[in-house]
Amino acid sequence: MDGNGRWAEQRGLPRTEGHTAGEQALFEVLDGADQLGVRWFTVYAFSTENWRRPVDEVQFLLRFNEEILLNRQEELHERNIRIRFIGRQDRRVPRRLVRRMTEAAELTQDNTGLTFTIAFNYGGRAELVDAVQRIVDSGVKRVSEKTIASHLYDPEMPDPDLVIRTSGEYRVSNFLLWEMAYSELVFSETLWPDFRREHLYAAIKEYQDRARRYGGVGEADGDAGILG
Incomplete structure (x- = not known):
């Protein structure tokens, strides 16, 4: 969900207004994904690097995410949607x-x-570090890809077929x-607050037109119901 700050700055607004506008985009795209039958939908709400932003913006994002949950x-819940979280829940959160996360x-x-x-408070490198630490703590001697995958933040979450990067x-x-090793990547010029379900549909159409080979030579179809 990238481009909130730039969207606001282009309009002479505080950066926080971009995050507020991004909420509408999030739930419209989520609704579009749900209507299409997408089974997994993952969003990057706050990274481990986002703590480097101005203090007032960080504080706004913490309050804002809490308010969204509330x-x-x-x-x-009424729409039968399951909410999950990945990331570190360290002392900074x-x-x-x-x-609120636990309740949801x-x-x-x-x-x-x-x-x-x-x-939230997520980083791919942090996830791998935490997974390795859990493996070490468990006393496992022989490590495979399956071992690492089973110690990620949400072992049940499948690898995403499609990852969309905005802005x-x-x-x-x-x-x-780790998870996007064979994901298809679609890059959109649209800033996140302007991203709508038609942009989602266009990205999925682009994904469907690709041949996924997973390192082989023949076409192999994935489960198009997973969106990252």
Whole structure:
């Protein structure tokens, strides 16, 4: 969900207004994904690097994410959407926000529709470091790819078929580094607050037109129901 700050600056607004506008984009795109039958939908809400932003913006984002949970979790629950979180819940994350995350996850844990995963205080490198530490602590002697995958933040979450990066940036920014090994990447020039379901549909259409080979030579189709 990149481009909120630039969207606001282009309009002479505080950067925080871009994050507020981004909420509408998020839930319109989530609704579009749900209507298409997407099973997993993951968003990068706050990275481990975002703590470097101005203090007032960081504080706004912490409050803003808490308010979104308060205002939206019942609606998502009624729609049979399951909410999950990945990322570090270290001392920098306010305990009140951690409680809201736990409440939302517990409220929706038995839902069987789309799984909406929010990556908060998340970094791909941090996830791998934490996974390795858990493996070491468990005393495992022989490590395989399966071992690492089973110690990631959410071992149940499948690797994403499609990763969409908005705002004209052409990098992955420390997102799902292990999981996106064979993901298809679609880059959009659209800033996140302007991103709508038609942009989502266009990205999925581009994905569907590609041949996925996973290192082989023949075409191999993935599960198009997973969106990162």
